Amino acid sequence: MDDQAAPPSPDSVDPARPLEQARALDPARYIGAQALGFDQREILARNWQVVAPASAPASALASPGDHVVREIGGVPILLVRNGEGVLNGFLNICRHRAGPLALCDGKGAKRLRCAYHGWAYDLDGQLRTAPEMQTAEGFDVSGIALERIEVEVWGGMVFARIGSGPAFADVMAGMDEIVGPDQLDGLRHHHSRLYDVACNWKVYVDNYLEGYHLPFVHPDLTQVVSYPDYTTELARHWSLQRSPIDAETDAYAAGEALYFFIYPNTMLNILPGRMQTNRVVPDGPDRCRVEFDFYYAPGNTDRADADDAFSDSVQEEDRLICEHVQKGLASGAYQPGRLSPAQEAGVWHWQNLLREAYANSG
Ligand code: FES
Numbered sequence: 001m002d003d004q005a006a007p008p009s010p011d012s013v014d015p016a017r018p019l020e021q022a023r024a025l026d027p028a029r030y031i032g033a034q035a036l037g038f039d040q041r042e043i044l045a046r047n048w049q050v051v052a053p054a055s056a057p058a059s060a061l062a063s064p065g066d067h068v069v070r071e072i073g074g075v076p077i078l079l080v081r082n083g084e085g086v087l088n089g090f091l092n093i094c095r096h097r098a099g100p101l102a103l104c105d106g107k108g109a110k111r112l113r114c115a116y117h118g119w120a121y122d123l124d125g126q127l128r129t130a131p132e133m134q135t136a137e138g139f140d141v142s143g144i145a146l147e148r149i150e151v152e153v154w155g156g157m158v159f160a161r162i163g164s165g166p167a168f169a170d171v172m173a174g175m176d177e178i179v180g181p182d183q184l185d186g187l188r189h190h191h192s193r194l195y196d197v198a199c200n201w202k203v204y205v206d207n208y209l210e211g212y213h214l215p216f217v218h219p220d221l222t223q224v225v226s227y228p229d230y231t232t233e234l235a236r237h238w239s240l241q242r243s244p245i246d247a248e249t250d251a252y253a254a255g256e257a258l259y260f261f262i263y264p265n266t267m268l269n270i271l272p273g274r275m276q277t278n279r280v281v282p283d284g285p286d287r288c289r290v291e292f293d294f295y296y297a298p299g300n301t302d303r304a305d306a307d308d309a310f311s312d313s314v315q316e317e318d319r320l321i322c323e324h325v326q327k328g329l330a331s332g333a334y335q336p337g338r339l340s341p342a343q344e345a346g347v348w349h350w351q352n353l354l355r356e357a358y359a360n361s362g
């Protein structure tokens with residue numbers, strides 16, 4: 001909306017304060033192309049995020065040659081399963097003149113053939129053939145390969161990143177003790193959805209990280225999850241909101257809802273017998289796209305349509321409030337307000353991780 005807004009300057013990072021004294025993040029971080037460029041390069045590209053379901057039978061990556069295309073920090077990436085079943089990650093950028101190896105998800109490819117001039121790479125990223133290159137002096141396909149990115153499979157999901165940041169094991173440390181990959185491995189990917197929201201990607205994350213807004217924004221959801229019993233746990237790289245589920249409603253089975261946020265843009269919403277994952281991807285300074293993937297325990301999918309409709313209505317409520325918040329942040333008339341220590345510990349934790357990234361950039 002406002003690319004002309006003054007970019008945040010490196011010396012404008014307000015220090016992390018104790019929760020009882022905390023304020024919300026500087027609104028300048030939510031507006032303009034320069035702020036977005038920093039987030040893409042220094043925060044989103046460097047850190048692990050969920051990018052696709054891994055190994056469910058119907059997964060887009062189940063068999064050799066199956067591939068998915070995504071974006072991390074604004075950089076196109078490609079995941080592909082090779083002939084031996086190994087999952088490879090590459091930049092989806094041809095070594096010739098930056099064309100795409102794949103334009104969309106696909107199944108059973110024998111080669112990764114660039115859509116621009118047809119250079120063809122094998123499923124391990126090695127260039128095999130390049131048309132019309134015989135007279136290029138010293139040109140040798142064997143010395144050319146796609147640039148690899150790091151991938152990890154955890155709990156039936158593929159995580160990836162493209163830059164250097166904390167190790168995957170360090171990021172996930174402690175999660176296994178609450179919900180192990182073994183428990184999640186039993187779930188199967190069911191369907192995906194995309195949502196477009198007219199707000200900076202961080203507004204969507206801020207909103208995810210507190211239950212404070214539930215009675216006001218989600219009256220129906222408030223009947224199902226026990227808002228006063230929300231608790232928040234904070235780890236180094238992730239936070240967890242927990243809520244008991246009221247067994248008398250039919251939207252969810254009884255048990256506990258676990259809402260994990262893994263810095264910077266992954267959410268794992270784990271309910272008895274199912275899980276919904278979200279990845280928040282910027283689509284300009286004041287737009288984002290949220291990728292939803294729904295997973296179910298085998299035999300538990302009869303509620304999928306009802307779950308999807310309920311999730312869709314909650315999502316619409318969040319979309320509307322996030323779009324209003326973006327307008328307030330971009331107005332030039334907002335000064336960061338105080339946070340609720342009782343309800344916004346998750347917001348405080350994540351905004352301090354952002355402050356750390358901003359301070360380290362100086
Ligand atoms: S850019 Fe890929 S073949 Fe030319």
Ligand SMILES: [Fe+2]
Binds near residue numbers: 218
């Ligand atoms: Fe919400």
